[in-house]
Amino acid sequence: MRRLAIACALSLAALAAAPAANASVLIDPDTRQPMSALPFTAPREAARAPAIPREVVAFSGAYAPGTVVVNTSERRLYFVLGNGQAVRYGVGVGRPGFDWAGTQTISRKQEWPDWRPPVQMLQRRPDLPRFMAGGPDNPLGARAMYLGSSLYRIHGSNEPHTIGQAVSSGCIRMLNEDVVDLYNRVRVGTRVVVLR
Incomplete structure (x- = not known):
């Protein structure tokens, strides 16, 4: 009886882990890895613990409250609260050769943004779609904050790994739940400082 129970449990676990036969798999344009097609509010996604938890931390620096500071070497983004504190988020940053530093301002905010790969990306990856409507399958995720007139954004991602x-x-990638939180805290004109 005990063997039967163990065998049933293992079979159920294998079925739960197996992808649906008709599930479409999208490929991430930067990593060329499969992307989840589930929206960020789906139970499976929500049940996963974030790789890097969002938390209020001690923060020192000569930045005004409301400033966004991205430390690319730490792979963390800070939203400065003032009084020596900031909200810290985990982020994905530019791979070697695509990293950058500087100061920008948030020039536009968009919920569930459409994605049009820039010409430079299409030259590297001509297989990419020219347009993808906003939604849970979109590589920009749930929210995007555009940085000045640059090609860069702070945006969501359905790939927590x-x-x-x-x-x-x-671009600066965040978990969808984190990018929604940051999106609600910032406004157009917010200063963004990216450090190496």
């Missing part, structure tokens, strides 16, 4: 990694073409 890329957070804490140097994998993008220069």
